[in-house]
Amino acid sequence: MKIFNNSFTVSTNKRCDMVDITGKVEKALADSGISDGEVIIYCPHTTAAITINENADPDVVHDILLTLSELVPQNRDGYKHSEGNSDAHVKSSIVGCSETVIITGGQMQLGTWQGIYFCEFDGPRKRTVNVRITGQ
Amino acid sequence: MKIFNNSFTVSTNKRCDMVDITGKVEKALADSGISDGEVIIYCPHTTAAITINENADPDVVHDILLTLSELVPQNRDGYKHSEGNSDAHVKSSIVGCSETVIITGGQMQLGTWQGIYFCEFDGPRKRTVNVRITGQ
Amino acid sequence: MKIFNNSFTVSTNKRCDMVDITGKVEKALADSGISDGEVIIYCPHTTAAITINENADPDVVHDILLTLSELVPQNRDGYKHSEGNSDAHVKSSIVGCSETVIITGGQMQLGTWQGIYFCEFDGPRKRTVNVRITGQ
Numbered sequence: 001m002k003i004f005n006n007s008f009t010v011s012t013n014k015r016c017d018m019v020d021i022t023g024k025v026e027k028a029l030a031d032s033g034i035s036d037g038e039v040i041i042y043c044p045h046t047t048a049a050i051t052i053n054e055n056a057d058p059d060v061v062h063d064i065l066l067t068l069s070e071l072v073p074q075n076r077d078g079y080k081h082s083e084g085n086s087d088a089h090v091k092s093s094i095v096g097c098s099e100t101v102i103i104t105g106g107q108m109q110l111g112t113w114q115g116i117y118f119c120e121f122d123g124p125r126k127r128t129v130n131v132r133i134t135g136q
Numbered sequence: 137m138k139i140f141n142n143s144f145t146v147s148t149n150k151r152c153d154m155v156d157i158t159g160k161v162e163k164a165l166a167d168s169g170i171s172d173g174e175v176i177i178y179c180p181h182t183t184a185a186i187t188i189n190e191n192a193d194p195d196v197v198h199d200i201l202l203t204l205s206e207l208v209p210q211n212r213d214g215y216k217h218s219e220g221n222s223d224a225h226v227k228s229s230i231v232g233c234s235e236t237v238i239i240t241g242g243q244m245q246l247g248t249w250q251g252i253y254f255c256e257f258d259g260p261r262k263r264t265v266n267v268r269i270t271g272q
Numbered sequence: 273m274k275i276f277n278n279s280f281t282v283s284t285n286k287r288c289d290m291v292d293i294t295g296k297v298e299k300a301l302a303d304s305g306i307s308d309g310e311v312i313i314y315c316p317h318t319t320a321a322i323t324i325n326e327n328a329d330p331d332v333v334h335d336i337l338l339t340l341s342e343l344v345p346q347n348r349d350g351y352k353h354s355e356g357n358s359d360a361h362v363k364s365s366i367v368g369c370s371e372t373v374i375i376t377g378g379q380m381q382l383g384t385w386q387g388i389y390f391c392e393f394d395g396p397r398k399r400t401v402n403v404r405i406t407g408q
Contacts, residue, residue: 045383
């Protein structure tokens, strides 16, 4: 069994943003030479997340970010954390900091409309994504 | 180390639905012959999800779907996506498109009340679930 | 490839609580002798969850629990489940019952501010967490 590690940076452009990182994960998979296994896409930040959703119509990303911001406003009576980014921490735990995708025949088994997104909730910033590919 | 792949279809009956797929995953596990490892249950759709929750009282499923629909209504001022299913995409990212379960002694280590659910947010449809079992 | 299993208990002190279990997972990792692989932290309960978020300022935990409780109140018109803990089941599916962390050089690759939390949504109770470490 082989293990392959990769990290790359993502530059986000707004306070809340979703950046399609599918191509970067595919590049890591090609570099790994692994054809059958799984890939973990991991976000080491507490005000960001990883999700998988539609990458055909950019309006979907808009609507996801809009809804999350209406559910979890930046300012809320009762927030104690003094950095003004409590909402970003909450969104991180709701969306989750990693995804796992199955690899078969050297390809990620994403659905037809699925792409992998880095979700920024407290940007703009330069962020890191860790990728771990395991398999044979 | 062995790798075993399985896919099955799920027919959903309503726009929002949760279908218990525990038995289908257990069947795949039995077919795999793997006794110690892990199973990834993966949804390749962007308007559906996978979750683990109580499978004893069906009212729990009702209350989960009710709450998600109140938090993420089908129509919201500001949605841009023109297919009328923005809510389904949002719910997919909130619930998440996969779960991983530990296998020991040929059994999934689910808790007493835990079942694995396919969550439909834009049905009714015929859907696919991919299962990857890795171990020995 | 080695597989190492561990379980430990967590005592929660309030109805809704987040307990930092990073040290317990690190202890399991040290006991495993595995230096390169991954760890699955799994909650076998349907009214609790596992998340990764900031462990420096305890106000972050306060704000996460506050927001979840405002989004998913304990009592809601329409809840059918008769145990009075429908909110806890919903929160469990929103936050998710497991996390996976990459291991390199015998260390979990958590970000600088990341800790692993057991999330209690229907306590206080004595709970179990299952840990599975796979690697070499």
